[in-house]
Amino acid sequence: MSKLSNEVIEKKLLQFPDWELKDDTLYAEFEFENFKDCFSAMSRIAFECEAQNHHPNWSNVYNLLKISLSTHDADGVTQKDFDLAEAIEEIVEVED
Known part of the structure; x- marks a missing residue:
């Protein structure tokens, strides 16, 4: 799989309003109502990551999930x- 140009990435990001290009990664932050909801979303995302064999850099503090792809x-x-x-967008949307 080849690296996309910044121009292509910026065009694609128009369809992903929660995401931005940051430090040569796709970056998003998701805030949930509480830790349980955040952790539940992370668990669902983890299964999807395994299915796609592609894994994020992410961090979680209480109800905030930060993801870099x-x-x-x-x-x-x-x-x-x-x-x-x-x-991830589909999973997080279901959690809302």
């Missing part, structure tokens, strides 16, 4: 990252 083999953002971001 990049494809290490390509040294940047690829379509794989947008595919995972789309799946």
Whole structure:
């Protein structure tokens, strides 16, 4: 999978309002009502990551989940990252 240009990434990000390009990664923060809801979403995301064999850099403090996506083999953002971001959006939307 090849690294996408910043121009292509910016166009694709128009469909992902929760995400931005930050430090050559796709980056988003999601705030939940409480820790339980956040952890539940993280668990669901983890199963999707395994299914796609693509794993985020992420951190969680109480009800806040921070996610960075990049494809290490390509040294940047690829379509794989947008595919995972789309799946994460669907999971987080269900949690709302």
